[in-house]
Amino acid sequence: MVCRAFHKILTLWILVNLWIGVAFATPYTFIDKRGKRIVINVPVKRAVIVISYELIPALNLWDQVAGVSTWAEEHCDIYKAFISLNPKLKKPTVGVGTNLNIEAIIKLKPDLIITWTYAPQVIKYLESKGLKVFAIYPDSLKEFYQVLKIHGKLFGKEKRVEEVIKEMDKIFNLIKKRVAKIPPEKRKKVIYLLGKPTTVSAGIGITDEIINFIGGINPAGFIKQRYADVSIERILLWNPDVIFIWGYAGYTPEWILNNSQWEHIKAVKNKQVYKLPHWSTWSPRVALVALYMAMKIYPEYFKDINFEKIADNFYRKVFGISYKQVKPYEEP
Numbered sequence: 001m002v003c004r005a006f007h008k009i010l011t012l013w014i015l016v017n018l019w020i021g022v023a024f025a026t027p028y029t030f031i032d033k034r035g036k037r038i039v040i041n042v043p044v045k046r047a048v049i050v051i052s053y054e055l056i057p058a059l060n061l062w063d064q065v066a067g068v069s070t071w072a073e074e075h076c077d078i079y080k081a082f083i084s085l086n087p088k089l090k091k092p093t094v095g096v097g098t099n100l101n102i103e104a105i106i107k108l109k110p111d112l113i114i115t116w117t118y119a120p121q122v123i124k125y126l127e128s129k130g131l132k133v134f135a136i137y138p139d140s141l142k143e144f145y146q147v148l149k150i151h152g153k154l155f156g157k158e159k160r161v162e163e164v165i166k167e168m169d170k171i172f173n174l175i176k177k178r179v180a181k182i183p184p185e186k187r188k189k190v191i192y193l194l195g196k197p198t199t200v201s202a203g204i205g206i207t208d209e210i211i212n213f214i215g216g217i218n219p220a221g222f223i224k225q226r227y228a229d230v231s232i233e234r235i236l237l238w239n240p241d242v243i244f245i246w247g248y249a250g251y252t253p254e255w256i257l258n259n260s261q262w263e264h265i266k267a268v269k270n271k272q273v274y275k276l277p278h279w280s281t282w283s284p285r286v287a288l289v290a291l292y293m294a295m296k297i298y299p300e301y302f303k304d305i306n307f308e309k310i311a312d313n314f315y316r317k318v319f320g321i322s323y324k325q326v327k328p329y330e331e332p
Helices: 002-024 070-075 077-085 102-108 120-128 141-155 158-179 206-213 232-238 253-257 286-297 307-318 323-329
Strands: 026-031 037-042 047-049 065-068 112-116 133-136 190-193 199-201 227-229 242-245 273-275
Touching: 026 141, 037 141, 065 102, 070 077, 077 323, 102 120, 112 120, 120 133, 133 141, 141 158, 141 206, 158 206, 158 286, 158 307, 190 206, 199 206, 206 286, 242 253, 242 286, 253 273, 286 307, 307 323
Parallel strands: 047 065, 047 112, 112 133, 190 242, 242 273
Antiparallel strands: 026 037, 190 199, 199 227
């Protein structure tokens, strides 16, 4: 008799919890970069995050993430700092965006996979296995903010996303006020080099937008591509005032400064060649990237700005960790 009553109570408890789970699971419909319409119950409980892994600490998604890209574990200073401080936060890895371990992903049974659009064949295969994929590739700050807000909706972190955006806007507004004082005739030509010294950021994408936002002129801006391979002769003709190098490029400013092919370029003559930190422009740190670049191009307009102090305040408010704690994990 007692056993039968117990089973009835247990059955009722299971039914109530199932009902609660269904009642609080809200369908959310959105369209990703591919134009793909995705419907998913939110908040997402088990996500595999291949590309937007800096949002894990920023939005406190640790309990909602089942796996991350190998790149996050090996190269993302913020992720590495967190798992060093608390090894229990470490997530299983699933390869990188262009070479995902499909079997590992399937074993994790994710509700959603967040990756980039670079490998459409991989995305197609994942979807053929019944998995939902959110593909991103923000080509503007506005689009990146939209990606942030979608993450907020997906994980039930809308309020937190607005707090992160507020901190980003503080830095962008600081830059905007300073560069507004720069006369048009004093604006400098700036190029951004990628994996190869002759691959430049062109007229589509967040990098081009940042160059313009911080008062620079991108000579490659007329090329309506994300990036373009150009000749050294073309770069000589552009004669940029400042050169930035992508943080993960396999060459240094010294390589350019000591290269006879580049010696007649104004940026080289004035030693205005800088390698950027290993910070993604698909991260809230895009605001700090913009400030870093603005301070290098126009130091006279930012001479009273303490970059490390601003960065520390930003890290604490956005990531919940100090800049000093993360810095040891930055790659040289």
